Amino acid sequence: MAYAEAVAEGIWAAGVARVGYIPSVTVAPVINALVASDGGANGVSPRVTPLSREEEAIGVMGAVAFTGRLGAVVMQDNGFGNALTALTTFTLSYHLPLLVFANTRGGLGEYNSMIHSISQPVPALLRAVGLPVVELDRRSGAEDWRDTVQEAGVQAVMTYRPVVVLGSFWNTDGKVA
Amino acid sequence: MRRIEALGVLADLTSRHPVVATCAATSRELASVKDGDNHLYLLDAMGLVGSVATGLALSVNPSAPKVVGIEGDGSLLMNPNVLPTGGYLAPGNLILVLLDNGVYGSTGALPTYSSKVDLQRLAAAAGWTTRSAETTEGLRAAFGELLTVREPAFLYARIEEGNAPGTEKLLIDPVSITGRFTRWLREAHAAEVAA
Numbered sequence: 001m002a003y004a005e006a007v008a009e010g011i012w013a014a015g016v017a018r019v020g021y022i023p024s025v026t027v028a029p030v031i032n033a034l035v036a037s038d039g040g041a042n043g044v045s046p047r048v049t050p051l052s053r054e055e056e057a058i059g060v061m062g063a064v065a066f067t068g069r070l071g072a073v074v075m076q077d078n079g080f081g082n083a084l085t086a087l088t089t090f091t092l093s094y095h096l097p098l099l100v101f102a103n104t105r106g107g108l109g110e111y112n113s114m115i116h117s118i119s120q121p122v123p124a125l126l127r128a129v130g131l132p133v134v135e136l137d138r139r140s141g142a143e144d145w146r147d148t149v150q151e152a153g154v155q156a157v158m159t160y161r162p163v164v165v166l167g168s169f170w171n172t173d174g175k176v177a
Numbered sequence: 178m179r180r181i182e183a184l185g186v187l188a189d190l191t192s193r194h195p196v197v198a199t200c201a202a203t204s205r206e207l208a209s210v211k212d213g214d215n216h217l218y219l220l221d222a223m224g225l226v227g228s229v230a231t232g233l234a235l236s237v238n239p240s241a242p243k244v245v246g247i248e249g250d251g252s253l254l255m256n257p258n259v260l261p262t263g264g265y266l267a268p269g270n271l272i273l274v275l276l277d278n279g280v281y282g283s284t285g286a287l288p289t290y291s292s293k294v295d296l297q298r299l300a301a302a303a304g305w306t307t308r309s310a311e312t313t314e315g316l317r318a319a320f321g322e323l324l325t326v327r328e329p330a331f332l333y334a335r336i337e338e339g340n341a342p343g344t345e346k347l348l349i350d351p352v353s354i355t356g357r358f359t360r361w362l363r364e365a366h367a368a369e370v371a372a
Contacts, residue, residue, distance in 0.1 A: 017236070018236065018372060050264060050265075051262060052258045052261065052262055053258050054223075055223035055225070055256065055258075056225075056228040056256060056258050056262060057228075058225075058228075059222070059225040059227075059228025059229045059231075059232060059256075060228045060231050060235070061232060062229070062232065062238045063228075063229045063230075063231075063232030063236065064232055064235075064353070066217070066232070066233060066236070066359050066362055067237055067359075067362060068363065069234040069236065071232070072353070078230070085221075085222065086222060086225055086228075089220075089221035089222040090219070090221075090222040090225055090229070092213065093220075093221070093351040093352075094351045094352065094354065094355045095352045095355055096352075096355065109307065129233045136278065144251075150254075156270075176210075
């Protein structure tokens with residue numbers, strides 16, 4: 001099982017009803033796996049849809065929780081700057097479960113000279129506002145990634161708040177950037 | 178038409194609908210006119226009404242009464258992505274009502290872009306079916322028309338500048354809003370389909 005497929009499997013296994021994504025080259029294989037497993041093609045399926053910005057993704061997918069189900073967002077970590085107000089004043093404040101999977105940038109394997117300026121402090125930023133963060137990297141296998149993503153979704157539901165999984169694809173079978 | 182008059186009409190028309198209302202003066206005035214378990218007040222999160230309403234529309238039974246978002250021009254302009262996203266995802270059970278007073282009404286009445294940018298045309302270009310209103314009677318009629326369309330619907334309502342004096346602040350714990358709104362969706366809104 002590829003790491004991207006593992007993330008997709010973990011998202012569905014968590015009981016996610018709907019996924020919104022903001023694309024990056026790193027999460028594209030995750031999105032493709034989600035779409036393929038949901039019977040879609042070309043980035044769209046019945047339960048998987050593109051969204052234009054991280055902030056609105058938190059609004060659209062966070063709202064799923066009002067109907068007693070779980071939404072998920074797949075994105076890249078440099079988008080958390082866009083999403084922070086929505087994550088705090090909407091999902092956190094209204095106690096709405098939400099699963100967020102984001103690939104990391106700015107670390108090992110990075111080519112871009114400035115993206116670390118936002119990506120490096122992301123885990124601390126998220127923890128500073130009270131968001132649970134789980135970090136994955138090359139040190140665990142694809143099965144562990146799948147189980148971790150699944151359990152993060154379960155934890156989001158149990159604790160009525162967003163849970164963020166950050167995945168570094170460096171030295172896995174995935175592409176960093 | 179003053180905002181509170183428009184909200185009076187909307188409150189009267191939406192008792193069977195999930196209503197997502199934008200922050201500050203709009204939510205306060207809506208609650209002062211008529212509070213209800215079907216009201217989801219976004220106490221902050223400016224700009225998120227259209228996104229939350231879209232997510233709700235995609236998640237509830239499409240045969241149940243439509244999801245209604247009540248947004249202001251300043252707030253919509255903070256997250257204009259709402260328009261292309263709604264047009265693209267195209268939930269047929271969504272009505273976004275824009276109350277345009279031309280200013281950031283809760284934050285010093287500084288001007289928005291709406292005097293130069295036609296927000297109704299923006300919505301139409303993004304694929305929304307639109308109507309407009311300048312009076313309470315027109316608002317009521319336009320809302321009724323938009324209940325029947327199968328595309329995402331955008332109701333542009335021009336309102337006067339200014340807030341209703343003496344309206345109390347909404348000092349509600351957001352969690353209590355989630356609890357009552359979620360329960361209402363499950364017990365009342367979903368039951369409309371079964372009925």
